[in-house]
Amino acid sequence: MNLLTCTSISKRFGGIRALDGVSTSIEEHEILGLVGPNGSGKSTLINLLSGLYAADDGQAVFGDRDLLRLPPEKIAAAGVARTFQIPRPFDTMTVRENVSVSYMFGHRRHSLEAARDAASEWLAFTGLEAVADSPVDQLTLHQLKFLELARALATEPTLLLLDEVLAGLNPTEIDQSIEMIKRIHERGIALVIVEHLLRVVTSLSHRIVVLDQGRVIASGDPTEVMEDPAVVAAYLGGSRPNA
Amino acid sequence: MTARTKTLLGFAIVAVVLGLVPNVVEVLDAPGFYLTFLFTMFFWISQSSSWNILTGYSGYFSFGQGAWFGIGVYTTGILATKHGWPFLVALPVAGLVAGAAGLLLGLVVFRLRRLSGEIFALTTLAVSFVLASVARLTSLIDGGRGIFMTGTPLPEFLGDFRTSMYRMTLVIALLTVLTAYLIFESRLGWGLFSIRDDEEVARGLGVPTFRYKMTALGTNAFFGALMGGVWALQIGFVTVEDVFNIRVPLLVILMAVLGGMRHWMGPVVGAAIIYTLTDRLNSAGLADVNQVIIGALLIVMVLGVREGIYLRIRARWIASGVIFFGAMAALTVFDLTSSLIWDFSYALLITMAMLLIPTPLWERLTRSRITAPPSDRPPEQPVPSKTAGT
Numbered sequence: 001m002n003l004l005t006c007t008s009i010s011k012r013f014g015g016i017r018a019l020d021g022v023s024t025s026i027e028e029h030e031i032l033g034l035v036g037p038n039g040s041g042k043s044t045l046i047n048l049l050s051g052l053y054a055a056d057d058g059q060a061v062f063g064d065r066d067l068l069r070l071p072p073e074k075i076a077a078a079g080v081a082r083t084f085q086i087p088r089p090f091d092t093m094t095v096r097e098n099v100s101v102s103y104m105f106g107h108r109r110h111s112l113e114a115a116r117d118a119a120s121e122w123l124a125f126t127g128l129e130a131v132a133d134s135p136v137d138q139l140t141l142h143q144l145k146f147l148e149l150a151r152a153l154a155t156e157p158t159l160l161l162l163d164e165v166l167a168g169l170n171p172t173e174i175d176q177s178i179e180m181i182k183r184i185h186e187r188g189i190a191l192v193i194v195e196h197l198l199r200v201v202t203s204l205s206h207r208i209v210v211l212d213q214g215r216v217i218a219s220g221d222p223t224e225v226m227e228d229p230a231v232v233a234a235y236l237g238g239s240r241p242n243a
Numbered sequence: 244m245t246a247r248t249k250t251l252l253g254f255a256i257v258a259v260v261l262g263l264v265p266n267v268v269e270v271l272d273a274p275g276f277y278l279t280f281l282f283t284m285f286f287w288i289s290q291s292s293s294w295n296i297l298t299g300y301s302g303y304f305s306f307g308q309g310a311w312f313g314i315g316v317y318t319t320g321i322l323a324t325k326h327g328w329p330f331l332v333a334l335p336v337a338g339l340v341a342g343a344a345g346l347l348l349g350l351v352v353f354r355l356r357r358l359s360g361e362i363f364a365l366t367t368l369a370v371s372f373v374l375a376s377v378a379r380l381t382s383l384i385d386g387g388r389g390i391f392m393t394g395t396p397l398p399e400f401l402g403d404f405r406t407s408m409y410r411m412t413l414v415i416a417l418l419t420v421l422t423a424y425l426i427f428e429s430r431l432g433w434g435l436f437s438i439r440d441d442e443e444v445a446r447g448l449g450v451p452t453f454r455y456k457m458t459a460l461g462t463n464a465f466f467g468a469l470m471g472g473v474w475a476l477q478i479g480f481v482t483v484e485d486v487f488n489i490r491v492p493l494l495v496i497l498m499a500v501l502g503g504m505r506h507w508m509g510p511v512v513g514a515a516i517i518y519t520l521t522d523r524l525n526s527a528g529l530a531d532v533n534q535v536i537i538g539a540l541l542i543v544m545v546l547g548v549r550e551g552i553y554l555r556i557r558a559r560w561i562a563s564g565v566i567f568f569g570a571m572a573a574l575t576v577f578d579l580t581s582s583l584i585w586d587f588s589y590a591l592l593i594t595m596a597m598l599l600i601p602t603p604l605w606e607r608l609t610r611s612r613i614t615a616p617p618s619d620r621p622p623e624q625p626v627p628s629k630t631a632g633t
């Protein structure tokens with residue numbers, strides 16, 4: 001059963017068509033890899049689905065609601081969360097407070113007291129207990145990326161949009177992040193992964209959607225899609241594949 | 244006992260002690276200026292605390308405190324003098340009128356999605372200029388003639404004029420600070436802090452940013468006008484120039500920044516310090532150089548204590564307590580000054596000098612000699628440079 005159904009989503013920035021009639025879907029408990037050369041519209045799609053940008057056209061039906069017509073706070077309440085490629089923590093708060101705030105609002109309303117306990121749970125899950133009471137400026141990039149995950153998870157999402165969680169990490173950290181993504185998936189959360197490292201996306205995803213210049217040029221089984229001549233051409237025409 | 248119960252108990256104790264001050268002054272036959280000194284301080288504590296609920300908590304920098312203050316002054320002025328309303332009925336109405344005006348402003352400025360922080364700040368400033376013109380030109384409000392408040396009857400249970408002022412300002416200041424505290428320890432407060440840090444992210448995590456900003460602005464306006472309404476009596480002869488000037492908005496900002504905008508106690512401490520020093524300089528006949536001295540002191544303190552004086556006092560609470568009360572006791576026992584207010588201000592200055600010692604040096608000085616600071620010591624962080632979210 002489809003969790004999210006996107007139909008002909010379009011978005012222009014001035015004269016540039018960032019997304020040009022994108023239709024795709026994600027099933028419950030699925031990991032969907034969203035790939036494509038730089039500027040193909042991957043991040044734009046995430047920004048539209050999380051309500052950061054307003055779409056020009058199209059629908060993104062999630063349950064009985066169209067995410068493209070909802071403000072960001074309602075999207076969070078509906079059960080969709082996201083992370084940012086460049087971590088954006090609340091920088092006057094501690095790590096624990098960052099996660100608490102997210103749990104207090106998020107999918108359902110929770111009290112301050114409940115949020116403190118829930119925050120501990122998510123900090124343990126992401127392995128951040130040791131820095132729980134540190135200010136966020138003492139965290140490494142790797143820890144900040146995990147804080148993004150903890151904060152997104154604390155909103156209790158059914159669909160999680162990950163915007164390049166692996167960018168800037170070293171090989172060991174990447175392996176840890178992959179394990180983390182698998183564990184998140186085991187909790188029954190569907191994931192959309194935007195990622196440059198094709199080796200990682202193809203091994204993690206159940207299905208892959210390839211975007212090029214704002215259009216879907218291929219979708220389906222990871223290994224088959226990556227051998228599609230149109231995909232190979234798109235990558236060779238843009239940035240080189242990283243596989 | 245939870246932290247909240249302790250704080251609320253603290254509020255109750257402070258309320259009772261301060262509530263008894265007029266009786267003590269009467270019994271001891273102490274000079275009345277003690278009451279005036281205190282109620283003027285309550286005025287500033289309430290004004291800067293109410294401002295901080297919007298600006299300190301949400302990060303939206305407001306120059307509009309003068310507008311809320313002015314609405315309070317004129318609403319009680321008109322209702323109590325021109326329409327003969329009982330003062331204590333006019334007062335809450337003044338608060339509600341300003342609250343409604345605040346919400347109206349919020350409806351405009353918070354709906355414009357791309358409104359930058361600078362534009363928000365300028366808009367709030369413009370509101371007080373517009374209100375000043377409206378008041379000056381409308382004969383129903385002021386019409387350029389001013390309003391005499393001196394004959395306004397007050398209920399007898401409040402006591403004489405000075406005691407009435409003391410009691411009303413005390414109640415409003417307590418309500419303002421209590422509200423600031425309750426918001427600080429609530430979902431609303433945490434939602435506002437997340438708006439201050441990154442509004443876009445906050446919204447994406449489910450914070451109802453529009454509703455929260457409206458609540459903060461409305462609360463700010465309500466308390467600003469409530470205290471403004473009482474202050475109309477102290478002004479006596481209300482004129483547009485005295486009410487809608489830049490003094491109130493600038494002073495509340497200085498007070499909150501000096502005390503620390505990240506904690507509900509910050510503006511209380513900042514207002515107490517700045518008001519005390521201004522009052523003493525005026526009383527020493529230094530009114531002319533007052534602003535220069537206060538300005539210089541502020542620069543030193545704000546640069547030297549970036550996180551705000553309150554958080555630094557908390558980090559060095561033993562030393563602060565010993566130095567402040569030690570100085571108070573010494574000055575009082577040896578009768579070195581002419582009044583308790585002088586003792587208080589010298590003790591403040593001495594304590595502030597200690598607080599100026601930079602943190603690394605302080606830690607080296609105290610490592611072996613004084614017991615460790617309390618474990619709930621908050622992290623020291625710089626004053627926010629951001630004025631508002633996008």
